[in-house]
Structures are given as C-alpha cells and as structure tokens.
Amino acid sequence: MKIAIIGAGNGGTKLAKLFHDLEHVDIGLMVDKNVDAPGIRWAKEHGIEYSRDMDSMSPSVDVVVEATGIQVIADAIKEKFPDKQIIDSSLAELMMRIVDQQVSVSNQLNDQLNVIHKTTEVLGNEMEKVATSNHLLNEVTQHLVHSAKESEAFITETDKIITSVNQITQQIKILGLNANIEAARAGEHGRGFSVVANEVQKLSDNTKMFADEISGLLKALSGENENINHQIHKLGHLTEEQNDMSLNVNRVIEELVTQGAR
Structure with missing residues (x-):
C-alpha cells in the first residue's frame, strides 16, 4: 500500500513515522508548502519523495492522508482525487493521538527498562562482591581444614609421647619397688638407699598423675578438634x-539484561 501525506507539520510527521515502521506500507509523497516543515526534513533524511504541490502525486498512490486540518485543503483533495481512499483530518487526528499514546507508553516502557537495567547492574556488582566474599571464605575454610589436620597430627604425636612417658614412669616405679626390696634386705646399710627409692616412687607417681592430666586435656582437645572439623564441613x-x-x-x-536490550 502506497500513501501520500498532505501536511508535514508535527502531526503529519508523527503519522509518517508511524507508517514508515509498518510492513507493506510505503510513503510515496510528503506534501507541504513549507519546505522547512519537520515532515519535509524527515522525508529528506529518509529518501522519501516530497513536494510543495499535491498535483505531483503519483497515480500509484492508494491512500491520501489529510493532516492539515484545513477544510479548504480537505475539499481540494476530494475534488482532485475522487478515486483515492482519503483519510480526513478527524481520523488522522485520532491516529495521531494513538501515536502519541504509543510513544508515551514506549517512553514509559523504556524508562522501566532503564531502571531494570540499572538495578540489574547494581545487583550484578553486589553479586560479584558476594562471589569474592565466597572465594575468600573458601580460602579461610581451606586454611582451617589445614590447621585442624595439623592440630590432629600434633595431638596424635603428643599422645604417643604421653604413652611413652607412662611406660617409662611404670618402669621407674618398678625400679623403685625393687630398690626398696633390696634396701630392706640390706638392713641398716640400706636405709639411705631406701629413702632415695621412696622419692623415686613419689616422682614416678607424680609424673604419672601429670601425664594422665595431659592425656585428659589432649582427649578434650581432640573432641573439640572433631567438632571444629564438623563445623568446617558445614561451612564448606x-x-x-x-x-x-x-x-x-x-x-x-x-x-534480564539480554531481554532488556532487545
């Protein structure tokens, strides 16, 4: 369908832009006595034929749009082109209002899309910060796991040492008992040695007591270490x-960004 628009003011320009975006619609001519009218300038920019006189209209034009709102011009169009389908100014005005409404809705939609775009940008930046924090948190978790393993190894080695100390203490205690037995056999000559043997036994008992206390602390520490490992696993x-x-x-x-850019 080929159309001609008579009147290249603001209204005619809006209609021209509307028709230009429609498929299967071709603007054959823009007419206005003022060659500096906005519709004429727009026609020049888009390579559309324009004229100051409607008489230059091509016979191939199917529809004539009267966008001036001037009755004399409307009558002249009807007289000159009785075989053309004519859209008068009242219908053209209705179309222009529809165009204005569409433009308004489009602008509002663009504003909303801009808001969504800015919001998604801010949200994206915040999510990058969250990702960075997660990375740092993961590093801390790995360090904790490493420290927990080292602590467990330390506890194991210390427990081995305590076991060895207990064994040595037991041997010292046995030696002390044997020394007391030998001192008793020696009678008066073995009294001094008996005192030393008793002190050795006391030292052995005290050492065993301290070793047992340390062993208890290590068991408690091992339990806490297991709890830490459990919490680290949950954190991971x-x-x-x-x-x-x-x-x-x-x-x-x-x-959202992809859809907003369409």
Whole structure:
C-alpha cells in the first residue's frame, strides 16, 4: 500500500513515522508548502519523495492522508482525487493521538527498562562482591581444614609421647619397688638407699598423675578438634550452596539484561 501525506507539520510527521515502521506500507509523497516543515526534513533524511504541490502525486498512490486540518485543503483533495481512499483530518487526528499514546507508553516502557537495567547492574556488582566474599571464605575454610589436620597430627604425636612417658614412669616405679626390696634386705646399710627409692616412687607417681592430666586435656582437645572439623564441613557445604545461588542469580541477571536490550 502506497500513501501520500498532505501536511508535514508535527502531526503529519508523527503519522509518517508511524507508517514508515509498518510492513507493506510505503510513503510515496510528503506534501507541504513549507519546505522547512519537520515532515519535509524527515522525508529528506529518509529518501522519501516530497513536494510543495499535491498535483505531483503519483497515480500509484492508494491512500491520501489529510493532516492539515484545513477544510479548504480537505475539499481540494476530494475534488482532485475522487478515486483515492482519503483519510480526513478527524481520523488522522485520532491516529495521531494513538501515536502519541504509543510513544508515551514506549517512553514509559523504556524508562522501566532503564531502571531494570540499572538495578540489574547494581545487583550484578553486589553479586560479584558476594562471589569474592565466597572465594575468600573458601580460602579461610581451606586454611582451617589445614590447621585442624595439623592440630590432629600434633595431638596424635603428643599422645604417643604421653604413652611413652607412662611406660617409662611404670618402669621407674618398678625400679623403685625393687630398690626398696633390696634396701630392706640390706638392713641398716640400706636405709639411705631406701629413702632415695621412696622419692623415686613419689616422682614416678607424680609424673604419672601429670601425664594422665595431659592425656585428659589432649582427649578434650581432640573432641573439640572433631567438632571444629564438623563445623568446617558445614561451612564448606553452605559456601557451595551460596555459590550455586550466586550463579543462579547471575544467570537471571544476564537474562534480564539480554531481554532488556532487545
């Protein structure tokens, strides 16, 4: 369908832009006595034929749009082109109002898309910060795991030492008992040696007591270490879940940005 628009003012220009975006519609001519009218300038920019006189209209034009609102011009169009389909100024005005409404809705939609775009940018930046925090948290978790393993190894080695100390203490105690037996056999000559043997036995008992206390502390420390390992495992699991959620949010943000750019 080929159309001609008579009147290249603001209204005619809006109609021209509307028709120009429609498929299967071709603007054959823009007419206005003022060659500096906005519609004429627009026609020049888009390579559309323009004229100061409607008489230059091509016979191939199917529809004539009267966009001046001047009755004399409307009558002249009807007289000159009785075989053309004519859209008068009242219908053209209605179309222009529809165009204005469409432009307004489009502008509002663009504003909303801009807000969404800015929001997604801010959200994307925040999610990057979350991802960075997750990375740092993961590093801390790995350090904690390493420290917990080292602590467990230290506890194991210390427990071995305590076991060895207990064995030595037991041997010293046996030696003390044997010394007391030998001192008793020696009678008066073995009294001094008996005193030393008793002190050795006391030292052995005290050493065993301290070793038992240290062993108890190590067992408690081992229990706490197991609890720390359990908490570290939970922390690692939560970090993985948070990373998954961050990836999902980033995917949604990318989809919003892509849709907003269309």
